[in-house]
Amino acid sequence: MARTVLVSTLGGPEVMEMVDIDPGRPGPGELLLRQTAIGLNFADVHYRRGTAPPHSQEKLPMPFSPGLEAVGYVEAIGEGVTGFKVGDRIGYATATYTWGAYTEARLFPADRCFHIPEGISDVDAAALLYRTITVQGMIRQCHVVKPGETILLHAAAGGVGSILSQWAKHLGATVIGTVSAGDKVERAISNGCAHVIVHTEEDFVARTRELTGGKGVDVCYDGVGIALFHRSLAAIRRYGLMVSFGQASGMMEPIAPVDLQFEGLYLTKFSGGTFNEHVDEYQARARDAMAAIQAGVFKLGNHLVYPLSEVKQAHVELESGETVGSLVLVP
Template sequence: MPRAIRFHETGGPEVLRLEDVQVGAPGAGEARVRHTAIGVNFVDIYHRSGLYPLPLPSGVGVEGAGVVEAVGAGVTHVHAGDRVAYTGPPGSYSEVRLVPADRLVKLSDDIADRTAAAILTKGLTVHALVRRTHVVRAGETVLWHAAAGGVGLIAVQWLKALGATVIGTVGSDEKAEIARASGCDHVIVYTREDFPRRVRELTGGAGVPVVYDSVGKATFEGSLDCLSPLGLMVSFGNASGAVPPFDLAVLGRKGSLFLTRPSVFTYIARREDLERGAAALFEMLRTGKVKAQIGRTSPLEKAADAQRALSARETTGSVVLLP
């Protein structure tokens, strides 16, 4: 019987359990996928902790790669035997599962399973943020928090390919070296440096037109202070905790700023948007402009340990589970 990581109550990583599960034949619009690699993302932690509530008991994990075993009625774009990857509803921390087939993208021979599992959700996130939330142009200077993380390393490479100047923040000197190696023009160790002041110094006092912030509570207010007038604050994560309620008038006082809270799942809800984003990501991989960096692999049964390391921000690059 296939195994899967599930949780019956919200809480810390200890609530994750490895259980035997029954996986039946795919229904209409579904495919049954046997995983070969599984991506670990912060949204998995938000689901497990209850920050983003799910009906319980629940599976966990939104990203995986593997082989299609069977398809249900009406599915024509993938077939049994196809190598695929997806970002979709929770349940990817498993050996076998049913997936809505419209979430699957086929993998060509030059995209390895582990690469796809490590990069699809994060790469689609970067594509949405830098090509749609704010269309980054050559010559722009942007601030990206957590520049040595799984999303951050992809973003830095993508931004450099677009011709941007990248200021990245990290939490340690070790991570600073990793961010520089990926293309960061300036790296700020925000745990010991005043990052808003440093950003102002690097930009001659002007600030930046856009800040991408997945850290949340610890960096939110400082991020606003990094923006130029009419600048855009893109808050897309809560690694340090959720941003508390604040007075919207602050945005006016700090320069008529804009604020958005995007989710990649909204940006790829339509099949055509998913395909467009995946095609752009895979082209970046093929041309070498973006390289997947897997910082840690763990067996499926060690999913709790992988989440602990990610939430403690002890990892660099992507975290992948192997069923």
Template sequence: MPRTVIVEELGAADAMKIVDLDPGMPGPGEVRIRQTAIGVNFADVHYRRGTAPKHSMAKLPIPFTPGLEGVGFVEAVGEGVDQFKVGDRIAYASASLTIGAYAEVRLFPAERCFILPDDIRDIDAAALLYRAITVQGIIRQCYPVKAGDWILLHAAAGGIGTILSQWASHLGASVIGTVSAPEKAELALSNGCAHAIVHTQEDFVARTLEITNGKGVDVCFDGVGIAVFVDSLRAIRRYGTMVSFGQASGLVDPIDPIELQHEGLYLTKFSGGTYNDDVDEYQARAADVVAAIRAGVFKLGNHLTYSLEDVVQAHIDLETRKTTGSLVLVP
């Protein structure tokens, strides 16, 4: 019997339990996937403990299975599915369908899946796809990164941070990354950051302004939230942009637009559910990410892997910030 992670009550990491659960055969438009690698994201933590945005929590069924990305082989196809056949190796990473991945076998809409090329490993795909699709929306649409840009990136040694810094530096931008510890600074620098600031030891705003000769950065990408958001506005140049894409430290308080007028700042909020809701846009982002992986934009293989049985420890390590890079469950 396939094993699945279930959350029956919101709470700490040990709220996750492993049960035997066969999802059955696929319905119309679905595929049944035998999974070989599953990505672990901070969004999974937020759903499990109930700290995701209110509109997201309102749609969350209880009990539920966490997880929003995976890689595996097609075991069966439902009626109307002609783009895949049994045995195909496929992947998915959809923020519009944010639960269900922590399982050995699952059902999933075929339109949200795509063929994974043979030269991309399962673990690399599960470690990169959701985060890289997120980064693609952030650096291609929220603020189109170009050569010569200065970027302030919070949590630069984290899963999204390492991907964003590599992709942005590949595009010719200079990334100033903030991290919480000296050892993470070394990782940030090795992943493309031009400068790394240990924000627990020095004022990241003052240091950013020093690096940019008092001008400030063109854009700040913030996945940390309330702990750094307001201060970050002071590190952005006139007419620069703040892109909020996460809230690892907590949701940002409401902001008065007057706070933006002094330097003419632009503010936007990335949401994977919004940016990947349209299937064609989602597939285009996924294709761009697969092309970037194959082009060697990202370092591969430097991921933390956990067995499905160790899912509780994986969440503990992630939310206590003991990890660097991406986490992957291997069923």
């Protein structure tokens, strides 16, 4: 049996219950995984309370176990699976409507698993997988970050923010980060932000314009949503790009094409669900993300770790917006 977090009714952290579930035996193409570290993502909060974008939320089965990523060991192998053996350490990070990572053991499609390189702990890997694969899509394809570019990045001390700022700096970009509170500034700077703006104390558009000599940034990455999205358009240079990838503060209002016309801006909405849907693309992103981890692009060992039994508290803290970096559950 596997201790598993189950949600039967959408709502606050209190709707998550611990139950025992038999994970079953792997069918064709599946692995049975004994999990050792589970990454938390803001998406888990959205699905649990019902605030994910409607097209994703409506695919959610009920009851469901939250969670999109984990690290574990192969315990049994289904028919037709190649490339894995019992005892292998693997990870997965999915955005393709296969929830269920909040458990001690589970079945999972082998073609969406990959080996975790030596030299990285289970907790570090779980803290990084989903976000590094997401960020890979945002900085290598959605927009190709180039040396000398300037980026505006919201929630720069958060989970995705920490990864994106470290990787973008490594690629030679200058990152201007925003945070909501002064106590997050140091973390954002240690992530590689050249400048950090506390947007609750200072006009981030005016300050960004000032830092870029009046020009504006080449690209803005926004996972905060309604609180900052619309104002951010004014901080982007002529012909620059807005990448919206999340809505932690709430879904953005619709905008009209005319809102983009005066500076000739481009706008895109990034979704890991789309970019990682095809297995080959997903596996290529995972390889690139693992290579970046091995190359030392990201700081390790600086995460918030909770026993699986304290999942409610972990969600309270993530949902509060006060956490920095990644949160990990350990079964």
